[in-house]
Amino acid sequence: MTVGCTVEPKWVDMHESPEIELKLISDPMYLCGARELVGCIAKRIGFNDMDCSKIALAVDEALANIIRHGYNKSFDRPIWIGINPIKPEGDSIGGIEITIDDEAKQVDPCEMKGRELEDIKPGGLGVHIIQEVMDEVRYEKRETVGMRMIMVKRAVRTQESPRLSDAKCNANACCVTSIPKKSSKTRTS
Amino acid sequence: MAKQQSDFITIDRPEQGVVVIAPTTDIDMSRSPELRTAIRQELGGGVHKLIVDLCDVNYMDSSGLATLVEAMRNASKTDTKLVICHMHEKVSAIFEIARLDSFFSIVESRDDAISL
Numbered sequence: 118m119t120v121g122c123t124v125e126p127k128w129v130d131m132h133e134s135p136e137i138e139l140k141l142i143s144d145p146m147y148l149c150g151a152r153e154l155v156g157c158i159a160k161r162i163g164f165n166d167m168d169c170s171k172i173a174l175a176v177d178e179a180l181a182n183i184i185r186h187g188y189n190k191s192f193d194r195p196i197w198i199g200i201n202p203i204k205p206e207g208d209s210i211g212g213i214e215i216t217i218d219d220e221a222k223q224v225d226p227c228e229m230k231g232r233e234l235e236d237i238k239p240g241g242l243g244v245h246i247i248q249e250v251m252d253e254v255r256y257e258k259r260e261t262v263g264m265r266m267i268m269v270k271r272a273v274r275t276q277e278s279p280r281l282s283d284a285k286c287n288a289n290a291c292c293v294t295s296i297p298k299k300s301s302k303t304r305t306s
Numbered sequence: 307m308a309k310q311q312s313d314f315i316t317i318d319r320p321e322q323g324v325v326v327i328a329p330t331t332d333i334d335m336s337r338s339p340e341l342r343t344a345i346r347q348e349l350g351g352g353v354h355k356l357i358v359d360l361c362d363v364n365y366m367d368s369s370g371l372a373t374l375v376e377a378m379r380n381a382s383k384t385d386t387k388l389v390i391c392h393m394h395e396k397v398s399a400i401f402e403i404a405r406l407d408s409f410f411s412i413v414e415s416r417d418d419a420i421s422l
Contacts, residue, residue: 144336145334145335145336146336148334148335148336148367149332149334149336152334152365166396167395167396167399170365170396170399171399171403173365174365174367174400177334177335177367178367178368181334181335181367181368181369184335185335242368242371242372242404243368245403245404246368246400246403246404249403250403
């Protein structure tokens with residue numbers, strides 16, 4: 118899938134209903150489609166290739182966690198992905214807000230923590246990866262059933278990367294840099 | 307040189323006791339069980355070096371990482387050396403995020419892995 122560059126994205130305030138919504142069932146075979154969509158939208162917003170890949174990874178991990186833990190590997194349950202571009206503000210060219218809703222059993226949002234990485238063992242890395250990649254991650258109980266996860270990634274403009282609205286688009290001209298995070302070696306999660 | 311192929315995994319035996327497992331596409335939750343099965347089968351067969359060639363893997367998630375961590379543990383139990391080669395930058399990034407980049411033997415090419 119490719120995203121054309123002829124139409125300017127409509128910047129919206131966060132928490133409005135999403136510009137893009139995707140409903141899928143909890144079958145792992147559809148993870149690739151969700152990744153592709155999110156990565157392409159992130160690219161169109163202006164993130165560089167590496168950040169697009171990491172944002173897609175965060176979404177993949179969130180979906181995999183829902184399938185594995187929320188739905189206990191039931192492959193026919195609903196998941197909704199909502200995507201909003203975030204309006205440029207100050208030095209930031211904006212970013213992307215991604216909301217993922219499910220109908221899984223509700224859990225205390227405070228329990229959604231990554232494990233310590235010092236103990237090298239298979240599994241349990243998903244939440245850590247999401248927290249490492251994204252700038253903001255929140256979990257909420259939905260009103261009736263299921264959980265909601267809200268992830269935000271912001272980016273800063275660099276000299277080489279004009280504001281998206283200034284550039285007559287060419288995907289390569291829209292590269293921006295995500296806000297640097299602390300070194301993964303020093304983070305605790 | 308024996309060569310087996312499935313839809314997702316190619317297996318080569320370039321030398322006696324050396325096996326190269328090469329996934330042919332991205333590794334996520336839908337693909338990692340097949341990779342896990344292939345690695346387990348090879349580790350049980352008197353292999354002294356298992357090479358995972360990621361040349362065609364442009365994306366890997368934590369299920370792929372978990373598969374490789376498990377493979378490394380099982381390899382050490384059978385005295386098998388596990389080496390990863392041809393890792394793309396985006397795949398390398400997830401190893402760094404999970405702080406597993408120093409846990410594995412990672413080399414540039416398949417030849418490097420064979421001669422290691």
